[in-house]
Amino acid sequence: MLKKRAYEKLKRIFKDRCFLDKLGRVQYSYDATQKMYLPDIVVLPTTTEEVSKIMKIAHRYEIPVVPKGWGSGFTGGALNIDGGIALSLEKMDKIVEFDEDNLMVWVEAGVVNYDLQEFLKPYDLMFPPDPSSWKFSTIGGNIAENAGGPRAVKYGVTKDWIKALEIVLPNGTVLNVGSKNIKDVAGYDIVDLMIGSEGTLAVITKALLRLYPLPEHKRTMEIVFDDMEFAAKMVSNIIKNKIIPTSIEFVDKDAILAVEDALKVGLCKDADAILMIEIDGSLCEVEEGVKKIEDICKNSQGVMSYRVAKDEKEADEIWLARRSISPTLKRIADGKLNEDIVVPITKLAQMIKKTQEIAKKYDLPIVSFGHAGDGNIHTNIMYHTNDKDETKRAYKAMDEVFDVCLSLGGSITGEHGVGITKQDYLEKQVGSDAINLYRAIKKAFDPKNILNPGKMRL
């Protein structure tokens, strides 16, 4: 009853930017996990004040609120698992202040990563984090999940590029944290605490991002292997030789076949694995890097062939293939357990070998691809959802993948976050003391536990 009053109030305030009908709510009930949880109401604010208003009402009536961007997350972080309010920030999509002199930009949370890159291009600038979903994920979502991306090998991840945030606390208070100063150690670093907090502590409404000059030159290479293990070894070999490429991406056999089947971009179908490497920087830096890697290729086992993209078009094709893998996997089976484990790069070969053994043991295709350059592998356990036995085996295989990963000193998630799909494994990695501390922190921000409840073991 009380909730109903709150919803009526919201409907009165937001009118056509508020959905109470089932049809509208259904459309905000899912994300890229393909799981569906119906929110009670959808609200599309356009300003921080409106977000604050929503939080005040939710706080008063103790209604769960789930902030979301473009709904492209992989761990269910933006799903309304307990109903309540879906607070979708897609209409807050303005670039607020472009500070070219300080190489910084204030943006609203709903700005899409790629749109920002397009905006920056004429100024020869970029925002380095570039998740594969950059065309359909928002800066707010990138921050909430601390997204990485192929460029992470050289440029790091989202948290390395955030200077300040405007956030709305669960009780509706608007707070500015961080500053434009390059050095600033006054007080707790709330900015860093917010990054990767998956919408459980506060709603991010604006962000001050650090920018970086666009590299003058870049080259893309593709190295084809007849054995996946050699590909993994090559990665640590490159780094050991003190070459820091922008990105080193890794694609295994099943992924090659799926993406080639969908896009016909000319990937070698006989390969067991492909490495895609990008090097950027000044002309001589790039040329030297390419030459060094070519030398390593010549002296390495398992290299079937390698090539350097002739032009931008060829490079784009290579990257398009990489970015399209994830959605094309449905061609193998309709169900997938999509994990993004990460291990120290020296352990990469071991991790991949073990994964192959697990695939064999449970008789399921496990597709691996991802950001090999930073040890982050997307492990996709494929199964048919209507086959109960296969489904069971898939979950068992996943448990084992996580166990191996943790035993190698890795982490259960490199960039997708914990959300609901990985929360059962979190404690195993971080321990119960850490979970208790998380809960204390959560309570300090959100004593009524209304903001994105039920995620991250909170």
Added chain:
Amino acid sequence: MDSRLKETWESCVKCGICRSVCPVFKEEKSEPYVARGHITLLSELVSGNVDFSEYEAKDYLYKCLLCTTCVEACPNNSETDTIVEIARHEVIKHHGLPLYKKIMAILLKDRALMDFAFRNATLFSSFLFKRNDDSSRASLKTKFETPIMEKGRLIPKLTKKTFLQKYKDYSDNYGYLSLFPGCLINYTYTEIGDAFVNILKKLDISFRVPQKQLCCGAPVYFAGNFEDAAILARKNIDLFSRVNSRYIIVMEPTCASMIKNDYPKLFMYLEDKEYEKKARDLAKKVLDPVKFLYDNTDILDRLKHLDMKTTYHDPCHLKRAQNIKDEPRAFIKKASNFTEMKEADRCCGNGGTFSIDYRETSLKIASRKVEHIENSKADYLVTGCSACIMQLSEILHRHEDDHIKTIHTLELIDMALDGGNNEG
């Protein structure tokens, strides 16, 4: 339902990439107006989790241009257009056909009735509209506010003699080609059809214009009225399967896409195997006029270069539905000083009845093209679709860009074939 159709939406993994390309989403910025939302809605509808009448769900169902930009971008080729059409049909199946759609269907199914309606419209047009010759394409301007059109809207002038009537002497004799002008060329832009006929005459290629042809059915099919669409489709299939021409030239890309792509899908949905096969056979003979000229004649070499600055807009149903994009450009480059505009394949926002139902959104989408057209510095905007011509000439008029003339690729080819002594 046919499992082949189910695949069209079960392949969606909800990644959200369609959001980054959808022209409607760009203006609306909310999930009900993008492929992923449409797909969810339909799968929930088919599985019985939601039910709704057309009235309740009008915006969710109809605020889609069927431009297929998302299909092109989708890594899994989820066919949003098919999904939306089926969703519209499912709703009609459960809740009946609204009156205006019944009237539309009655009209389209009967050539004499349609001719009658248009003749009367021509008669009354001076009352309702005033001539507008200074826009980028001669047209009529509405004088009053009406429920479906605001005051000042430009619409193409209605022709006194339809294309079919004009060429009725060509109805029975043998022709290497059979022509299917489509309603817009038949009733309004007859001159585009004339341009093609001129070209054929200059090339000495025989053609016929079967008089019994009916509307391809796209307007009713897109509105979810599959039953009446099937009636039109069967009649057209029967008629054109009998003609012994080598090719059936369908001048409007939307009609061509309807006949080639949607007829088979329609009969697949209706589980009519006989007509599904007939439709697939017919599809092999259907060809766009510009594509025909490119593939089957030496006309490209014969074109003179005209002193005209041009740019080109890709119609959705030409580029995405038929994969025709290089052929028109080859002609335009040969015949004029061509500049490629940015985002040439971005939908113009017409979308048939979309431009009436969602006028404001339609104009916003069209306006995004204007800057690119202006930046190309072209005096002539060339395209291959009457609906695009209608939409783009109006949006140029609204932006006081009347000096940029909107013409059809066929008209340009006709001019260049004349020897290049035309205006421009």
